[in-house]
Amino acid sequence: MIFINNLSIYAIPVFILIIVGYSFIEKNNVFDNFIEGAKEGGKIVINLFPTLLGLFIAIGALRVSGILDLLINIFFPILKIFNFPKEIMPLVFLRPISGSGAMAIATDIMKNYGVDTKIGNIASSVMGSTETTLYIIAIYTSCVQIKRTRGIIIAALAADFVSMIVSIIVCNFM
Amino acid sequence: MLNKIWPVFIIISIIYSFFSGNIENVSNQIFSSAKSAVELSITFFGTICLWNGIMQIALKSNIIEKISKILDPVIKKIFPEIKNNKKIKKEISMNIVANILGLGNAATPLGIKAMESLQEINKDKKTLSNSMMLFIVINTASLQIIPTTVIAIRSSLNSKNPTSIFFPIWCASICSVITGVFVTKILIKRKK
Numbered sequence: 001m002i003f004i005n006n007l008s009i010y011a012i013p014v015f016i017l018i019i020v021g022y023s024f025i026e027k028n029n030v031f032d033n034f035i036e037g038a039k040e041g042g043k044i045v046i047n048l049f050p051t052l053l054g055l056f057i058a059i060g061a062l063r064v065s066g067i068l069d070l071l072i073n074i075f076f077p078i079l080k081i082f083n084f085p086k087e088i089m090p091l092v093f094l095r096p097i098s099g100s101g102a103m104a105i106a107t108d109i110m111k112n113y114g115v116d117t118k119i120g121n122i123a124s125s126v127m128g129s130t131e132t133t134l135y136i137i138a139i140y141t142s143c144v145q146i147k148r149t150r151g152i153i154i155a156a157l158a159a160d161f162v163s164m165i166v167s168i169i170v171c172n173f174m
Numbered sequence: 175m176l177n178k179i180w181p182v183f184i185i186i187s188i189i190y191s192f193f194s195g196n197i198e199n200v201s202n203q204i205f206s207s208a209k210s211a212v213e214l215s216i217t218f219f220g221t222i223c224l225w226n227g228i229m230q231i232a233l234k235s236n237i238i239e240k241i242s243k244i245l246d247p248v249i250k251k252i253f254p255e256i257k258n259n260k261k262i263k264k265e266i267s268m269n270i271v272a273n274i275l276g277l278g279n280a281a282t283p284l285g286i287k288a289m290e291s292l293q294e295i296n297k298d299k300k301t302l303s304n305s306m307m308l309f310i311v312i313n314t315a316s317l318q319i320i321p322t323t324v325i326a327i328r329s330s331l332n333s334k335n336p337t338s339i340f341f342p343i344w345c346a347s348i349c350s351v352i353t354g355v356f357v358t359k360i361l362i363k364r365k366k
Contacts, residue, residue, distance in 0.1 A: 011276060011277060011320060012280070015272075015277060015280070018237070019228055019231055019232045019235070019237060020231060022235055022236075022237045023231045023232070023234065023235035023237070026235050026236065028234050028235055030231055033227075033230045033231045034227035034228070034230060036227075036230050037226040037227040037230025037231070038223040038224065038226055038230075039223075041219070041222040041223030041224075041225075041283070042219065042223060044222050044226070044283070044286055045215055045218050045219045045223075049211070049215050051176075052214060052215060052218075053208060053212075054180060055211075056207040056208070056210055056211040056214075057184070057204055057207045058184050059183065059207070060203040060204065060206065060210075061183070061184060061191075061200050061204060061207070062183050062186070062187045063203070064187075064191075064196055064199040064200055064202075065186075065187035065188070065191040065194065065199075065200055066190065066191065066194035066196045067187060067190040067191075070190070070194075103323070103327075106327070107327055107331070110331050111331060115328055115333040116334050116338075121338070121342065124321075124327075124339040125339050125342040125343050125346055127321075127324050127327075128316075128318060128321030128323075128324040128339060128343040128346075128347075129318070129321075129346035129347045129350060130315075130316055130350065131313065131314050131315070133314040134179070136285075136310065136313050136314045137310055137314065139282065140285060140286065140289050140306075140309075140310050140313065141176075141302065141310075143289055143290065144289050144290055144292075144293040144296075145299070145300075146293075146299075146300060146301065146302055146306070147177075147300045147301070148300055148301040148302065149302050149307075150301065150307060150361060150362075151361050152175075152307050152310055153175055155311050155354050155357035155358040155361055156310070156311055156314040156315070156354060158353055158354065158357045159311065159314065159315040159350040159353045159357070160314070160315075162349050162353040163315070163349060163353075164346070166345050166346040166349045166350070167343075167346045170341065170342035170346070171339075171342050174341075
């Protein structure tokens with residue numbers, strides 16, 4: 001158990017160790033390969049910056065405008081049918097659009113309602129089983145200059161929604 | 175898609191803030207958001223270059239070949255269009271491994287690499303190909319087996335059992351990946 005709790009600390013170094021170690025044993029030019037790959041990274045970041053900037057501004061404005069509270073009030077009666085607890089509502093709306101925002105709110109929920117309570121578990125499970133959907137779609141499509149996304153966001157949001165429902169159901173039985 | 179969502183977000187936020195009295199916050203937030211975009215990009219600069227470098231090391235060794243062989247049946251099933259393109263298979267495998275291990279900041283750079291290769295074999299460069307749609311949805315659905323960040327937060331808040339949420343997370347992740355792939359397959363069939 002202690003090992004699993006420390007996994008978050010071990011995962012990345014061990015991952016790097018395996019790749020570098022394996023490649024070294026194979027007698028590849030490990031450092032040359034690293035440099036070759038790292039050089040490309042700069043281009044990717046410069047291409048991504050405008051997308052990130054645009055997203056951050058729109059989502060930042062959305063967060064502080066107070067409209068999320070309005071949306072929560074409108075949609076809560078519907079989500080209540082699916083057993084969504086009111087406490088996690090801000091997380092439900094923020095999770096697909098802002099990773100850091102969702103992280104802050106989830107931490108807050110765990111602090112306020114107790115990390116080992118039902119609400120705390122649901123918040124943890126929602127965080128661990130979903131991703132920042134809008135951000136991933138934006139980055140993955142803009143890095144290759146794609147314009148038409150064929151409704152992919154519908155599929156992605158449907159997956160997020162199912163994930164949240166399952167989190168709630170399973171945590172209710174814990 | 176962003177051509178619609180982005181202006182809607184901005185317009186709604188600004189108009190709503192007139193009524194909610196949050197206009198000053200919005201005004202400040204626009205500039206602090208610009209600042210955080212720069213800060214994130216600087217962090218990104220480091221992590222993307224780092225993971226691109228690691229990826230290149232892996233691509234040049236036989237280790238990914240072994241990993242992608244294990245994942246081959248799954249990849250073949252989900253991405254029939256890539257046929258036997260080894261480079262793409264390797265890149266998708268690396269991205270899946272990073273996702274599974276919960277290496278969030280590695281998964282994105284590796285995913286971008288796979289997207290670039292998928293774009294090379296894409297016939298219509300302005301539109302997502304079927305494989306790209308499936309690849310994106312698998313990434314947004316989150317395949318995490320080891321939810322590293324959540325465990326870290328739970329530990330920091332002195333949880334009695336930080337790993338107790340593994341089970342709900344696994345159930346939710348599996349259901350969401352299945353839903354994502356299923357809905358995407360419907361989208362692919364409808365639009366064609």
